[in-house]
Amino acid sequence: MSVSSLFLIVLGLGFIAFVVGQQRAAGYEGDTRLKSLPHHYGFLTAIWSSIPALILLLAWLSFEPVYLQKQIEQSLPVEALNQSEEVLELYMNNIHLAIQNNQAGDDEVVNNAVLHYQRSELHSRSLITALVFVLGLSGIIAGLSRLLFRLHARVSIEKVIKAFLMLCSGVAIVTTVGIVFSVLFEAIRFFEAVSVFDFIFGSSWSPQTSIRVDQVGSSGSFGAVPLFLGTMLISAIALIIAVPVGLMTAIYLSEYASARFRASAKPALEILAGIPTVVYGFFAALTVAPFIREVGESVGLSVASESALAAGIVMGVMIIPFVSSLSDDVISAVPQAMRDGSLGLGATRSETIKQVVIPAALPGIVGGVLLAASRAIGETMIVVMAAGLAANLTVNPLEAVTTVTVQIVTLLTGDQEFDSPKTLAAFALGLMLFISTLVLNVIALHIVRKYREHYE
Amino acid sequence: MNNTEIVKQGLKKRYAREKRFQLYGKLAVLSGFVFLVILLFDITSKAWPAFSVTEILLEIPVDHESLGLSKDSEPNEEALSGINYAGLVKQAIRNVFPEVTKRQQKKLLYRLVSSGAEFEIKQMMGENTDLIGGEPVSVWVKADDDIDTYYKLETVTSRVKGEQVRFIEKLKAEGRIQTSFNIDFFTTSDSREPEQAGIxxxxxxxxxxxxxxxxxxxxxxxxxxxxxxxxxxxxxxxxxxxxxxxxxxxxxxxxxxxxxxxxxxxxxxxxxxxxxxxxxxxxxxxxxxxxxxxxxxxxxxxxxxxxxxxxxxxxxxxxxxxxxxxxxxxxxxxxxxxxxxxxxxxxxxxxxxxxxxxxxxxxxxxxxxxxxxxxxxxxxxxxxxxxxxxxxxxxxxxxxxxxxxxxxxxxxxxxxxxxxx
Amino acid sequence: MQQGLTSEAGSVAGLNNFEATIGENLIDDAKISVRHADVFYGEKQAIFDTSLDIGRNQVIALIGPSGCGKSTFLRTLNRMNDTIADCRVSGSLTLDGEDIYDKKMDPVLLRARVGMVFQKPNPFPKSIYDNVAYGPRIHGLARSNAELDEIVITSLEKAGLFEEVKDRLTAPGTSLSGGQQQRLCIARTIAVSPEVILMDEPASALDPIATAIIEELIDELRENFTIAIVTHSMQQAARVSQRTAYFHLGHLVEVGETSRIFTNPRHQMTENYITGKFG
Missing domain, CATH: 1.10.3720.10 (MetI-like)
Known part of the structure; x- marks a missing residue:
């Protein structure tokens, strides 16, 4: 039975359960033992009928592929399993293809595996169908029993709903755990092949130049220093642009601009934040980079066509609204009394801003800058499109550099063998990226929260 | 000298600084806007050619001989799919340029139209089988993307050869080339050929x-x-x-x-x-x-x-x-x-x-x-x-x-x- | 309603009659003279036709129920209300004969001459030393570091704070207690050597002991400065001031010697206020 019809069965049984439960409760109307309205009992019966079945169905859906894969492996003869990994993988692909097309081939082993697969699938499906029916029906039967009417149905329903709400808020934790585990496991496998030391301190990055496939160590070098340096170079350029411009924008809008100008200028600037990064990437690669190259060449500088400068500038512009809205928040949080104190002494507005407001807002601004830095480090599309792949160890903004995110994309979008160090390296880089942005975020959020509390 | 005078002396400088600071603020706000405008303008100006497409008018021969069909029987689907549509398009182009005889030049000639042109013809024939055997049919077919770019932007690129420029001039003189709204951009999916690609x-x-x-x-x-x-x-x-x-x-x-x-x-x-x-x-x-x-x-x-x-x-x-x-x-x-x-x-x-x-x-x-x-x-x-x-x-x-x-x-x-x- | 009342000539001094200020609101050789001042916030009028002189080297207390406009009046004297977008002031306000609202009068220079201490202590996020040195630095009052040191020390001494903080001048100003912070703010104001100091309920956020110290300080400062103090405490007004002005709903009701106002108020409203019938 197909998955969608299984779901339909669960829903159908649930509906029947609702009707049965409600009718049954309505029959008891006037009975003082009935603590809730009839439809509450209907819902409760429906919950009893469908929730366990649904949970079972979802669990089965997630683990069926794993189970079937195991079955295929078991069906293969020993000599097939003893082949090298590449050949085995090819073999598996053939089997899956045969299953998909439902065609018998001329390979006895493959045919056997297909048959075995189909048998196992049939078994698994029949079992789950039976179980779903049993669970669904037993829910209905439970609903018919007198026991149900001793319960306060509404309270029970609300307990179930509350559990569901709680589960949903737990998704955030599950996601974080999922991220940590998914990058950590693959990264550990990577570090089995390449030492952590070489990865973090090595100065040569060339994962593409595999000399011989069967030797792990020779499938390229994985020194990530050029990547870290490139990431920092581009992020630094971005921050050099975004921090002063964003900060001055925030200062002007919150301290000088009229309320009307502010009301229209702020959303207009926020447009910059709403533009997808791929658009910035396009602009950086096709307009800014050639422009910088031309300008550079007209003054006699040699500029790479994928210079760090182009990507950095455009990334800087992208995070201007980010910096300015964060700074705006913290500047507005500085109490007016502080400004009055300075103005009352005869300071000009700019003196007040530079010497009183900014120092007072500094922790918040620093927090904002850290968040912006984390943004810049994690930004992907602009650098993928405008920064290039050359892992040069340089701090010259006119040369091409590559970044952590660019390499992750490059390593994972080519043809994939999931176990090669080349692919696993992407997860090691992902781990580095996650850790560094996490640290920046945690520090920044902490600083900003402390700052807010200070002036509240 | 009392304090009032000292303060007075410094005022001019301090106000200059104040003005400069405000100017920086204005520049910062302005720079954001300027960038936004440049970005939007740049993208819009790059985008507009994509909304129109260059087409070339060809007379496709549809007599039985050119199609390679026998006159006696009704054309069935198999026969229709066996027609050399690419050849028909080439023939139609040659008819427009009878003076071109050299092999090298012919190749350039064929590259005027999109490689998708034959499919356009195929589809047309499939839908109107009664055209077969009649007079040559006039059809606007899409031009190749390089020709399209050249014609729309009138800029010479290395991808359009001198010969082809002369061909285009002739097409222009005969009113056989035009641009129209690129409806296919919205109705087709990705393709290797830009003139056939859509979103x-x-x-x-x-x-x-x-x-x-x-x-x-x-x-x-x-x-x-x-x-x-x-x-x-x-x-x-x-x-x-x-x-x-x-x-x-x-x-x-x-x-x-x-x-x-x-x-x-x-x-x-x-x-x-x-x-x-x-x-x-x-x-x-x-x-x-x-x-x-x-x-x-x-x-x-x-x-x-x-x-x-x-x-x-x-x-x-x-x-x-x-x-x-x-x-x-x-x-x-x-x-x-x-x-x-x-x-x-x-x-x-x-x-x-x-x-x-x-x-x-x-x-x-x-x-x-x-x-x-x-x-x-x-x-x-x-x-x-x-x-x-x-x-x-x-x-x-x-x-x-x-x-x-x-x-x-x-x-x-x-x-x-x-x-x- | 107000205009209707003012046109009613010769009526007796009674409740809700704001026709004219009672008492000695004008004096000879005033430091600040205010004539027929009106203050508006947008459409709303906050101060009505007020005339008042503030004498040299004396303390004038501005009293009245909250929302009566006494703080607004104080802020018009050094144009602190310039920072409020839709605030308008009309009438004539002069400092030593110079028009405060003249185009030629520079607000920065004016505020250097007319300093201000606020209701809540508001030390800058700087060290104690830098807080006091802030004014002299921005105005360029000290030619050398030694001179600046001297200004800071004398100001702290005058504010009665030096003994308490001399060992920790580099500590942040916010590390001081509330009363000390307010004295730091006074020291900060004194450091610019203003001619007038405006104080907006300077002790309202402080405990009684700190308040007593501040009041003592105000009395000492009178020797060198002209002081206008807004207070909601009548006892405080009685203790520190020589003259007292009573405001009600934006009108200056009565002005006079402090001793006279508190013993023999002439306007019914003043009497009601100081006897605690409202306020």
Missing amino acids: RGALVGSFWTLLVTLLVSLPVGIAAAIYLEEFAPQNKITDFVEININNLAAVPSIVFGLLGLAVFISFFGLPRSAPLVGGLVLSLMTLPTIIISSRAAIKSVPPSLKEAALGLGASHMQTVFHHVLPQAMPGVLTGAIIGMAQALGETAPLLMIGMVAFIVDVPGGIFDSATVLPVQIFLWSDSPERAFTALTAATILVLLAFLTLMNALAIFLRNYFEKKR
């Missing part, structure tokens, strides 16, 4: 992906917000959940892509390149946005309303679902739309889960291989042909139009409900 596949892919995102993230997001705002006890676990949500909002999007690859595709074995996986990954990404904005909306519901409902004997749960949530809904929806707009523009995580493949078919559901608008932009921007640049820019405009629409809707919703309140 329909990507649009539909974006639709399926966003549908999954909305269906997953909105209920989960609202439920989480309700729990955290209304039911969560004040304890360490709740704090931890909140810290997690705030951090997730700042985790780079590409890391979510790694999660999707490792968990949804490798572990659960969901299909690569499918809107289902893309939607799930984007749901996890937009979830913090939706939770945070929903919580703010729920918090802004006046407590008096809640107290009134509770006072009438409604349970806490009933109060939340019957009174608080409906009141908070505009705010929740505004947040959801903004989250969806973010998801619509997101590219990096989708690259990780294989939505970068070259896909010609329009996806029919959430399990089919698909691509989305921003990824289509990324793919085309990498293509060397100049015509693809225009297509990329045009796709960007379409994407920006959708984003503008969504944000306008969010603003409208907010204003509408604020007024009503």
Whole structure:
């Protein structure tokens, strides 16, 4: 039975359960033992009928592929399993293809595996169908029993709903755990092949130049220093642009601009934040980079066509609204009394801003800058499109550099063998990226929260 | 000298500094605007050629001899598909340029029209079999993308040879070349040939992906917000959940892509390149946005309303679902739309889960291989042909139009409900 | 309603009659003279036709129920209300005969001459030393570091704070107690050597002991400065001031010697206020 019809069965049984439960409760109307309205009992019966079945169905859906894969492996003869990994993988692909097309081939082993697969699938499906029916029906039967009417149905329903709400808020934790585990496991496998030391301190990055496939160590070098340096170079350029411009924008809008100008200028600037990064990437690669190259060449500088400068500038512009809205928040949080104190002494507005407001807002601004830095480090599309792949160890903004995110994309979008160090390296880089942005975020959020509390 | 005079002396300098500082502020605000205008202008000017397409008028011979069909029998489907349509197109071109005889020149000649022209003819013949045996049919066929670019922009590139320029001049003189609105841009999917490429596949892919995102993230997001705002006890676990949500909002999007690859595709074995996986990954990404904005909306519901409902004997749960949530809904929806707009523009995580493949078919559901608008932009921007640049820019405009629409809707919703309140 | 009342000539001094200020609101050789001042916030009028002189080297207390406009009046004297976008002032206000609202009068220079101490202590996020040195630095009053040191020390001494903080001048100003912070703010104001010091309820956020110290300080400062103090405490007004002005709903009701106002108020409203019938 197909998955969608299984779901339909669960829903159908649930509906029947609702009707049965409600009718049954309505029959008891006037009975003082009935603590809730009839439809509450209907819902409760429906919950009893469908929730366990649904949970079972979802669990089965997630683990069926794993189970079937195991079955295929078991069906293969020993000599097939003893082949090298590449050949085995090819073999598996053939089997899956045969299953998909439902065609018998001329390979006895493959045919056997297909048959075995189909048998196992049939078994698994029949079992789950039976179980779903049993669970669904037993829910209905439970609903018919007198026991149900001793319960306060509404309270029970609300307990179930509350559990569901709680589960949903737990998704955030599950996601974080999922991220940590998914990058950590693959990264550990990577570090089995390449030492952590070489990865973090090595100065040569060339994962593409595999000399011989069967030797792990020779499938390229994985020194990530050029990547870290490139990431920092581009992020630094971005921050050099975004921090002063964003900060001055925030200062002007919150301290000088009229309320009307502010009301229209702020959303207009926020447009910059709403533009997808791929658009910035396009602009950086096709307009800014050639422009910088031309300008550079007209003054006699040699500029790479994928210079760090182009990507950095455009990334800087992208995070201007980010910096300015964060700074705006913290500047507005500085109490007016502080400004009055300075103005009352005869300071000009700019003196007040530079010497009183900014120092007072500094922790918040620093927090904002850290968040912006984390943004810049994690930004992907602009650098993928405008920064290039050359892992040069340089701090010259006119040369091409590559970044952590660019390499992750490059390593994972080519043809994939999931176990090669080349692919696993992407997860090691992902781990580095996650850790560094996490640290920046945690520090920044902490600083900003402390700052807010200070002036509240 | 008393203090007043000392202060007076310094005033001029201090006011100059004040003015300079204000000027920096103005420049900063201005620079943001200037950049925005340059960006939009640059993209629009790059995009406009993509909305028109160059066509060349050819007389396609449809007599039995040219088609290679026998006069006696009715043409059946097999016979029709056996026709050498490419040859027909070539013949038609040669008829326009009878003077061209050299092999080398002929090759250049054939390259005037799009390689898709033969399919246009094939389709036409298939639909109108009664044309067979009649007079040659006049058809506007698409020009090759290089010719198209040359004709529309009138710039000489290395990709258009001198000979071809003369050919075009002749076509122009005979009124055999024109530009018209490029409807195919909206009705076809990706292609290797820019003049045949369109965004329909990507649009539909974006639709399926966003549908999954909305269906997953909105209920989960609202439920989480309700729990955290209304039911969560004040304890360490709740704090931890909140810290997690705030951090997730700042985790780079590409890391979510790694999660999707490792968990949804490798572990659960969901299909690569499918809107289902893309939607799930984007749901996890937009979830913090939706939770945070929903919580703010729920918090802004006046407590008096809640107290009134509770006072009438409604349970806490009933109060939340019957009174608080409906009141908070505009705010929740505004947040959801903004989250969806973010998801619509997101590219990096989708690259990780294989939505970068070259896909010609329009996806029919959430399990089919698909691509989305921003990824289509990324793919085309990498293509060397100049015509693809225009297509990329045009796709960007379409994407920006959708984003503008969504944000306008969010603003409208907010204003509408604020007024009503 | 107000205009209707003013046109009613020769009516007796009674409740809700704001026709004219009672008492000695004008004096000879005033430091600051205000004539027929009106202050508006947008459409709303906050001060009505007020005339008042502030004498040299004396303390004048501005009293009245909250919202009566006494703080607004104080802020018009050094144009602190310039920072409020839709605030308008009309009438004539002069400092030593110079028009405060003249185009030629520079607000920066004016505020250097007319300093201000605020209700809540608002030390800058700087060290104690830098807080006091802030004014002299921005105005360029000290030619050398030694001179600046001297200004800071004398100001702290005058504010009666030096003994308490001399060992920790580099500590942040916010590390001081509330009363000390307020004295730091006074020291900060004195450091610029203003001619007039405006104080807006300087002790309202402080405990009684700190308040007593501040009041003592105000009395000492009178030797060198002209002081206008807004207070909601009548006892404080009685203790520190020589003259007292009573404001009600934006109108200056009565002005006179402090001893006279508190013993023999002539306007019914003043009497009601100081006897605690409202306020």
